[in-house]
Amino acid sequence: DVKVTQSSRYLVKRTGEKVFLECVQDMDHENMFWYRQDPGLGLRLIYFSYDVKMKEKGDIPEGYSVSREKKERFSLILESASTNQTSMYLCASNYVDSLYQPQHFGDGTRLSIL
Amino acid sequence: SQQGEEDPQALSIQEGENATMNCSYKTSINNLQWYRQNSGRGLVHLILIRSNEREKHSGRLRVTLDTSKKSSSLLITASRAADTASYFCATVTGANNLFFGTGTRLTVIP
Numbered sequence: 300d301v302k303v304t305q306s307s308r309y310l311v312k313r314t315g316e317k318v319f320l321e322c323v324q325d326m327d328h329e330n331m332f333w334y335r336q337d338p339g340l341g342l343r344l345i346y347f348s349y350d351v352k353m354k355e356k357g358d359i360p361e362g363y364s365v366s367r368e369k370k371e372r373f374s375l376i377l378e379s380a381s382t383n384q385t386s387m388y389l390c391a392s393n394y395v396d397s398l399y400q401p402q403h404f405g406d407g408t409r410l411s412i413l
Numbered sequence: 414s415q416q417g418e419e420d421p422q423a424l425s426i427q428e429g430e431n432a433t434m435n436c437s438y439k440t441s442i443n444n445l446q447w448y449r450q451n452s453g454r455g456l457v458h459l460i461l462i463r464s465n466e467r468e469k470h471s472g473r474l475r476v477t478l479d480t481s482k483k484s485s486s487l488l489i490t491a492s493r494a495a496d497t498a499s500y501f502c503a504t505v506t507g508a509n510n511l512f513f514g515t516g517t518r519l520t521v522i523p
Contacts (some may be wrong), residue, residue, distance in 0.1 A: 303455070334513075341501065342456075372480040373456075387454055398443055401458035402511060 302326075305390050305405035313413055318377040322390030322410050329395035331363065331373035332402065333357075336387040339368060348373055380412045414498030417445075417502040424482030425520040432489040434517040437482075443505045444479055445485050450499045450516070457499075459487075494523045 306321035309378075324331065332347040344357030354365050363369040363382060366374040373392075377384055387409050391402040415508065420435045436445070444463045448456040460470045462478045469476045475488040489496055497517040505511070 332511075339515060341515040344511075391456075398505060399461060399463070401446060401461060402456075404448075404455035404457070406455045407453070 300375075303390055303392055303403050303405040305347075305388075305408050308406060308410050309409050311411045311413060312377075312380050314380060314382060316377075316380050318380050318410070320375040320377075320388055320390075320410070322373045322375070322405055323371050323391040324373075324390075324403070325371065326392065326403070327370065328392035328403075329370070330393050332391040333363075333373065333375045334389045334391065335359070335371065336389055336407070337356075343387065345375065382412050384410065385412045386410060417504050417512060419500070419502055419514045419517040421517060422515070423518045423520070425522065426492055428492060428494055428523050429446070430492055430520055432492050432496070432521070434487045434500050434502075434519070436485045436514055438502075438504045438512075439483065440506060442480075443507070445476075446503045446505065446511070447474075447476060447485075447487050448501045448503060448513075450501065452498070456501065463478075488492055489519075492519075492521045494521050497521045 303324045312318050322399045323331045334342040336342045343359050348367040366377045387407050389407045390405045393402045394401040417436045417438045446461045447459045450456045462476050470488045473490045478485045499518045501516045503511045503513045
């Protein structure tokens with residue numbers, strides 16, 4: 300079974316802090332994604348990566364950056380956390396031939412910025 | 414940008430009844446996928462239907478797709494309390510573009 304592991308289930312940080320969310324997948328997937336999920340808004344794509352060191356902006360990249368130094372690991376970085384970044388963050392991955400491939404999700408990180 | 418919109422937003426049924434959720438979208442798609450999310454957890458893929466398919470089955474799940482109306486439906490037959498979850502449709506228009514709706518929250522009462 301595919302396993303996508305997010306480093307923390309719950310995280311509390313303070314405004315202005317630099318926050319790192321980590322995601323690791325064990326299926327050698329080329330594509331990795333970061334979403335945020337908010338009530339009434341569904342899932343929105345922040346960034347995705349289709350290869351090591353490659354990244355593409357999603358729908359809401361402002362205030363975020365990403366890092367993909369190894370194929371299995373994709374990190375989301377909040378450069379200077381703000382309260383409006385309090386949300387559920389979900390990582391996902393799939394193969395590069397992804398038109399008919401489902402995305403596999405981690406269990407999410409519920410991030411609170413105080 | 415958000416592609417799919419589910420209807421209803423919330424649905425409450427008795428165990429054993431069927432549950433139907435609908436999804437509408439705005440532009441041409443390559444395929445449409447349905448996901449399930451238990452409370453506080455990640456999403457789990459349920460079923461994928463390609464744009465040239467009209468109906469697909471998987472166990473107690475039946476998905477239909479009407480590309481002329483830009484809509485899809487997910488039917489769960491003989492529902493169980495364990496089916497209680499949120500259900501999302503997601504449309505695929507390009508290689509890495511998966512657009513999720515806001516979801517239908519299903520409650521199955523034992």
